Amino acid sequence: MHLIIVNKLYSSWSMRPWLVMKANQILFQETVIPMRQPDTKERIRAYSPTGLVPVLLDGEAVVWESVAIISHLADRFPEKPIWPTGSMAARAHAKSISLEMHSGFRALRQACPMNLGKRFAPPAITDELRADLARLEFLWRDTRDRFGGAGDYLFGAFSAADAMFAPVVTRLDTYQLPVSENTRTYMQTILTNPVFADWKRQALAEPWLIPDYEVGHTVVEDYLSPATKPPL
Numbered sequence: 001m002h003l004i005i006v007n008k009l010y011s012s013w014s015m016r017p018w019l020v021m022k023a024n025q026i027l028f029q030e031t032v033i034p035m036r037q038p039d040t041k042e043r044i045r046a047y048s049p050t051g052l053v054p055v056l057l058d059g060e061a062v063v064w065e066s067v068a069i070i071s072h073l074a075d076r077f078p079e080k081p082i083w084p085t086g087s088m089a090a091r092a093h094a095k096s097i098s099l100e101m102h103s104g105f106r107a108l109r110q111a112c113p114m115n116l117g118k119r120f121a122p123p124a125i126t127d128e129l130r131a132d133l134a135r136l137e138f139l140w141r142d143t144r145d146r147f148g149g150a151g152d153y154l155f156g157a158f159s160a161a162d163a164m165f166a167p168v169v170t171r172l173d174t175y176q177l178p179v180s181e182n183t184r185t186y187m188q189t190i191l192t193n194p195v196f197a198d199w200k201r202q203a204l205a206e207p208w209l210i211p212d213y214e215v216g217h218t219v220v221e222d223y224l225s226p227a228t229k230p231p232l
């Protein structure tokens, strides 16, 4: 299997299937194509029919769209707990909230682009952003109340649903958005997950920065290694 992704520092869609594969000990070759380089589009197009990543090559199968990749992995490895194992209702709920994530939360995604290298001052909380935050907080609390049992993740043990929301957790943290104690507890579970920590460590070691993604945001903390930072 070969997973093609872009910058770990910025690419939330790349992170999702990567976390699922690593958390489930699925072996794969990985190619990271840096964004905003002269050959980026051409390099991605060599693998992906949409010109976007992530894309997974698995024998004759070419799979794009993060959720389709996760769905393919679940088909391919039915013995692995990619979706929650508890009940049909839990799996249905996990798929619904994952698809809701995939197509929704636009205000949050636009106001707070993923950036694992910095912490920024909170943006202006518009009505749309407030509504996204309220829905997200309800979704996590309700899912954990109904399906979480004694575990720390949305469905008790780590599942694809947590992978779908992990980049959102980082956005809440990076932009210091106002959230409840209950939400913070779940955020802490993701931020201290060893597979996520591995992704973040690799992200912070990348040599590529895209300052455009920071325009309009005020940096309050910088976690990037001196090797990543461009010379003054």
Ligand SMILES: N[C@@H](CCC(=O)N[C@@H](CS)C(=O)NCC(=O)O)C(=O)O
Residues within 6 Å of the ligand: 006, 010, 011, 012, 013, 014, 035, 036, 040, 041, 044, 051, 052, 053, 054, 064, 065, 066, 067, 102
């Ligand atoms: N809906 C797609 C979104 C894919 C997407 O937007 N990918 C971005 C990276 S996060 C991309 O490929 N960008 C390429 C570029 O900017 O050149 C999915 O779920 O996989």
